[in-house]
Amino acid sequence: MIYEGKAITVQALEDGIVELKFDLQGESVNKFNRATLAELQAAVEAIQSNSSVKGVIVSSGKDVFIVGADINEFVETFQLPEADLVAGNLEANQIFNAFEDLNVPTVAAINGMALGGGFEMCLACDYRVMAASAKVGLPEVKLGIYPGFGGTVRTPRLIGVDNAIEWICGGSENRADKALKMGAVDAVVEDAKLHAAALDLVKRAISGELDFKAKRQPKLEKIKLNTIEQMMAFETAKGFVAGQAGPNYPAPVEAIKTIQKAAAHGREKALEIEAAGFAKLAKTSVAQALVGLFLNDQALKGKAKQYDKQAADVKLAAVLGAGIMGGGIAFQSASKGTPILMKDIREEGIQMGLDEAAKLLGSRVAKGRMKPDQMAVALNAIRPTMSYGDFGNVDIVVEAVVENPKIKQSVLAEVEGHVREDAIIASNTSTISITYLAQALKRPENFCGMHFFNPVHMLPLVEVIRGEKSSEKAIATTVAYAKKMGKTPVVVNDCPGFLVNRVLFPYFGGFARLVNMGADFQRVDKVMEKFGWPMGPAYLLDVVGLDTGHHGRDVMAEGYPDRMADNVRTAADVMYDEGRLGQKTGKGFYAYETDKKGKPKKVVDPQAYELIKPVVQENREFTDEEIIEIMMVPLCLETVRCLEDGIVESAADADMGLIYGIGFPPFRGGALRYIDTLGVAEFVAIADKYAEFGPMYAPTEKLREMAKNGQKFFG
Numbered sequence: 001m002i003y004e005g006k007a008i009t010v011q012a013l014e015d016g017i018v019e020l021k022f023d024l025q026g027e028s029v030n031k032f033n034r035a036t037l038a039e040l041q042a043a044v045e046a047i048q049s050n051s052s053v054k055g056v057i058v059s060s061g062k063d064v065f066i067v068g069a070d071i072n073e074f075v076e077t078f079q080l081p082e083a084d085l086v087a088g089n090l091e092a093n094q095i096f097n098a099f100e101d102l103n104v105p106t107v108a109a110i111n112g113m114a115l116g117g118g119f120e121m122c123l124a125c126d127y128r129v130m131a132a133s134a135k136v137g138l139p140e141v142k143l144g145i146y147p148g149f150g151g152t153v154r155t156p157r158l159i160g161v162d163n164a165i166e167w168i169c170g171g172s173e174n175r176a177d178k179a180l181k182m183g184a185v186d187a188v189v190e191d192a193k194l195h196a197a198a199l200d201l202v203k204r205a206i207s208g209e210l211d212f213k214a215k216r217q218p219k220l221e222k223i224k225l226n227t228i229e230q231m232m233a234f235e236t237a238k239g240f241v242a243g244q245a246g247p248n249y250p251a252p253v254e255a256i257k258t259i260q261k262a263a264a265h266g267r268e269k270a271l272e273i274e275a276a277g278f279a280k281l282a283k284t285s286v287a288q289a290l291v292g293l294f295l296n297d298q299a300l301k302g303k304a305k306q307y308d309k310q311a312a313d314v315k316l317a318a319v320l321g322a323g324i325m326g327g328g329i330a331f332q333s334a335s336k337g338t339p340i341l342m343k344d345i346r347e348e349g350i351q352m353g354l355d356e357a358a359k360l361l362g363s364r365v366a367k368g369r370m371k372p373d374q375m376a377v378a379l380n381a382i383r384p385t386m387s388y389g390d391f392g393n394v395d396i397v398v399e400a401v402v403e404n405p406k407i408k409q410s411v412l413a414e415v416e417g418h419v420r421e422d423a424i425i426a427s428n429t430s431t432i433s434i435t436y437l438a439q440a441l442k443r444p445e446n447f448c449g450m451h452f453f454n455p456v457h458m459l460p461l462v463e464v465i466r467g468e469k470s471s472e473k474a475i476a477t478t479v480a481y482a483k484k485m486g487k488t489p490v491v492v493n494d495c496p497g498f499l500v501n502r503v504l505f506p507y508f509g510g511f512a513r514l515v516n517m518g519a520d521f522q523r524v525d526k527v528m529e530k531f532g533w534p535m536g537p538a539y540l541l542d543v544v545g546l547d548t549g550h551h552g553r554d555v556m557a558e559g560y561p562d563r564m565a566d567n568v569r570t571a572a573d574v575m576y577d578e579g580r581l582g583q584k585t586g587k588g589f590y591a592y593e594t595d596k597k598g599k600p601k602k603v604v605d606p607q608a609y610e611l612i613k614p615v616v617q618e619n620r621e622f623t624d625e626e627i628i629e630i631m632m633v634p635l636c637l638e639t640v641r642c643l644e645d646g647i648v649e650s651a652a653d654a655d656m657g658l659i660y661g662i663g664f665p666p667f668r669g670g671a672l673r674y675i676d677t678l679g680v681a682e683f684v685a686i687a688d689k690y691a692e693f694g695p696m697y698a699p700t701e702k703l704r705e706m707a708k709n710g711q712k713f714f715g
């Protein structure tokens with residue numbers, strides 16, 4: 001053994017060839033944490049000082065090569081002053097450089113995944129052999145940063161500027177065939193032959209058949225493009241990438257600027273330029289939010305995993321109520337491998353459900369995401385029925401009938417008589433109390449909420465709602481089923497609206513107030529879309545349906561009369577009364593036409609402005625900033641209340657629920673992260689500016705306390 005650490009070992013194989021193996025103890029994957037970097041330095045020094053070494057293979061003792069840097073360490077690191085971040089990056093790069101400059105040939109044997117810092121390790125090798133099933137990539141832009149271990153320097157010098165920009169700015173994982181075609185790797189072999197192929201390659205380099213020094217040289221020099229070629233490559237890319245990324249995600253364009261700035265320099269100077277740009281991005285609120293988002297997502301998945309032990313296995317599911325929602329649920333279950341019965345009392349309901357599932361599956365086939373035979377298997381896994389005949393074999397039933405408490409209670413009581421005693425029943429309700437619905441059941445412990453968001457196939461969130469009598473087994477089984485369906489479950493406690501709708505309706509309340517005070521709803525939409533929402537509030541109400549919004553508002557007003565009951569007539573009330581229910585009726589705040597692809601396209605409808613004139617009570621002028629504050633303050637405060645009331649377990653759960661459920665702007669990290677970014681004291685001061693608007697804009701005592709003590713929701 002030439003070197004032995006907790007993450008890295010260097011062992012002699014044969015004829016002067018050594019294997020530098022990454023195998024981080026106590027972890028299921030390899031990642032670059034501080035300890036691993038320090039060990040890499042020690043391992044390189046051990047190789048340098050051993051004159052018998054003639055060649056090095058770099059491999060992994062895990063199912064993956066290296067998944068990247070340890071993102072848990074980013075939170076602390078990114079708090080450091082910019083100069084310290086630059087120095088830290090350059091220090092790490094000295095280790096990669098020392099490895100790259102070894103006086104012997106080096107070959108990476110890439111298995112599983114080599115992402116971020118893991119792929120940058122491969123780039124520092126002279127040759128790369130890749131297993132056919134492996135993937136490589138530089139996904140750092142998804143965290144609001146770009147590669148910082150030499151990725152912006154070595155990639156364009158290896159695979160060309162255009163390819164490097166595509167890889168770095170897209171942040172995608174790339175299959176072996178693509179990596180080979182682009183020249184990112186030198187060979188692709190069957191998984192079982194990876195080690196042998198790496199050994200063969202290093203022997204050919206030792207014998208002089210391959211010139212490893214010549215292979216290494218381009219990575220040490222400037223990019224081989226003349227000034228005109230450079231300008232064409234970089235300027236075109238900047239325009240295109242800026243259009244794709246949008247103004248709220250600076251990392252992709254910054255990556256191009258960095259590659260461009262470093263193009264005329266050799267490795268050392270190019271790495272300094274990379275480090276300076278990396279540090280600048282690491283200090284942005286976008287990077288802090290996206291890193292937080294990644295860690296919150298990991299925490300959420302970790303929580304869901306903890307339920308696995310108590311969950312019953314779901315081999316057969318059922319959905320009650322076909323139609324669009326039932327069809328979407330059936331599609332999701334069947335396409336992920338769990339057969340499902342789809343029951344409705346009407347033949348046309350069943351047909352609509354089957355049509356919806358077939359349409360979604362057909363769209364997957366058309367996009368090449370599914371083979372036709374897989375579509376056939378999924379469709380066969382959806383069994384339509386108008387009777388309870390096979391319900392005795394079902395492990396979980398999702399009730400998705402009309403959002404009416406009395407109808408739901410009668411359907412739930414009926415289905416309970418047809419399922420096994422240990423079967424779980426879950427209600428897909430967006431607002432109705434689970435504890436209330438459970439009153440109709442003999443076995444309320446086997447009942448909980450399972451709230452899907454529409455469209456089911458697009459939105460990743462499922463709220464799993466714990467009623468007063470829901471057992472741990474009911475919650476665990478429902479969480480496990482949601483995961484099996486490819487969804488992200490968030491467990492919440494019962495209250496009117498649960499988490500997402502409870503928080504969304506105060507946001508709509510802010511919108512109603514703005515329009516009543518004279519704001520143009522189109523302008524509000526534009527301002528909120530610029531803020532980062534996928535659609536503004538008027539458009540969102542049209543998509544959700546103004547009947548759904550009307551019903552939800554009544555439930556909220558009853559549940560939280562102190563702040564959500566308001567007798568003032570709103571623009572949404574006008575639309576509802578006029579039968580303009582949004583996209584579903586072709587008219588709401590906007591009118592809808594069908595585009596070339598057959599999708600609804602919104603157009604301005606002057607009649608909408610005529611109709612809402614009677615509810616506009618004044619003619620105030622608002623700045624963009626005021627519109628954002630009037631919209632965001634009630635949403636954020638209701639999120640704070642959900643956390644304080646114990647509806648959600650943690651700030652991370654709350655924020656992830658909003659990002660996955662209603663498209664809260666990811667680069668802002670969620671409502672509670674947004675308060676942190678503004679500063680809790682600053683947020684309270686903003687809310688106090690709108691005290692005249694009543695309790696919905698009033699900070700809680702606990703929040704005022706946090707503001708006074710300089711506390712945050714996240715570390």
